[in-house]
């Protein structure tokens with residue numbers, strides 16, 4: 001699709017895919033240098049031609065548009081910490097990695113961080129990302145106080161969660177949170193931070209021999225810890241696992257040798273830790289060996305271990321391009337959220353993946369607290385299970401289709417930022433406020449300029465099909 005570029009803006013044709021590398025497409029990539037240039041680009045663009053992209057850490061096709069134009073925002077790189085109010089204002093192209101290097105030594109932490117710090121502020125808001133503290137702190141959008149959005153008409157809007165009394169503005173804000181880039185391009189945001197007195201986390205680790213006792217311990221941990229996450233041995237029929245819980249350690253609790261520099265932060269040195277991944281070819285045997293070693297390596301029960309931020313929150317970031325171990329066919333992540341009443345879908349899913357022979361070394365279980373007002377936000381109170389599996393496993397897609405129906409019937413849904421395969425039937429059934437989202441997004445982008453491959457695949461009814469492209 002041809003697009004007229006504003007003066008001074010050049011495009012580069014690139015092959016783009018998500019982190020799972022399952023669906024590479026060709027697109028032209030542009031990097032506007034100012035809000036004005038971005039506005040001009042959007043105003044001159046034909047329908048269904050543009051989508052924003054951060055660092056491409058969503059697993060599927062959310063940040064790509066086949067034969068379209070993809071907007072990256074490295075020039076939107078402002079980072080301004082206001083220690084008095086404990087807030088940060090950051091450009092949408094800034095990564096959480098860059099932010100941590102500024103805020104941790106100054107005594108602050110991110111309100112929410114996903115399992116990788118290599119995501120942008122724009123991507124964190126557009127996917128409304130969650131961390132290990134959802135049961136306490138909610139998702140990223142809960143902490144955003146203000147954002148700047150260039151909408152689908154090229155209008156620059158300053159949006160706040162309350163809308164400062166304007167119902168429309170509040171709706172625009174919440175549709176942009178979790179809106180997967182379909183309401184416009186976020187250029188900047190201000191969000192609150194967590195004050196900390198040390199950069200260390202006090203971590204309690206416990207092994208459980210079966211899924212039932214692991215899940216019971218997780219429910220109990222909800223009220224005791226700010227952070228909690230469980231790794232599950234997906235190949236073990238009993239579903240044994242390791243529960244890791246933690247809280248920011250106060251400086252006064254550190255041993256004397258760490259008291260001199262309690263806010264020390266050096267993710268590179270800390271994250272080049274032991275080889276974390278199963279080596280060589282990834283198959284059932286190597287994954288079984290890895291899972292066995294990973295389970296045995298964990299202590300049966302250890303309390304108060306001090307861990308640095310990088311290994312606790314972002315263990316995989318220390319390994320460059322780990323997504324390539326799945327080979328050219330790539331991999332996908334199946335992540336669902338289900339209400340507490342549907343907890344049985346956790347063992348049911350693990351069993352189904354075992355039966356089809358899908359080896360997963362990265363199977364993670366977390367608790368979710370209350371949802372926020374964003375109509376497309378993923379978390380709902382209850383459980384979320386995420387399993388990485390090679391895309392080429394025979395019979396996998398059929399099993400996942402079957403599981404989709406069960407998840408949706410139980411009131412659950414799949415995470416759009418991780419998804420690469422769900423149908424529009426599934427997303428339509430499970431994201432029950434999708435009609436609200438469509439209505440709001442169409443007011444922000446009446447000419448349907450914004451579009452992604454994810455939208456074509458599973459949110460296509462979110463754009464009136466009768467509009468000519």
Ligand SMILES: Cc1cc2nc3c(=O)[nH]c(=O)nc-3n(C[C@H](O)[C@H](O)[C@H](O)COP(=O)(O)OP(=O)(O)OC[C@H]3O[C@@H](n4cnc5c(N)ncnc54)[C@H](O)[C@@H]3O)c2cc1C
Nearest residue numbers: 054055056057058114115120122123126129130180181186
């Ligand atoms: C190892 C790993 C661990 C992860 N762990 C978690 C986790 O624990 N919790 C969690 O919630 N997620 C997790 N994720 C997913 C990741 O946090 C999200 O996919 C996030 O959106 C990626 O950010 P990004 O900057 O790479 O955005 P991209 O993947 O490039 O884009 C994601 C979406 O955001 C939109 N977008 C990007 N920038 C803008 C902008 N400026 N304006 C408007 N829309 C924009 C895109 O259009 C797209 O729809 C993980 C991913 C990986 C690879």
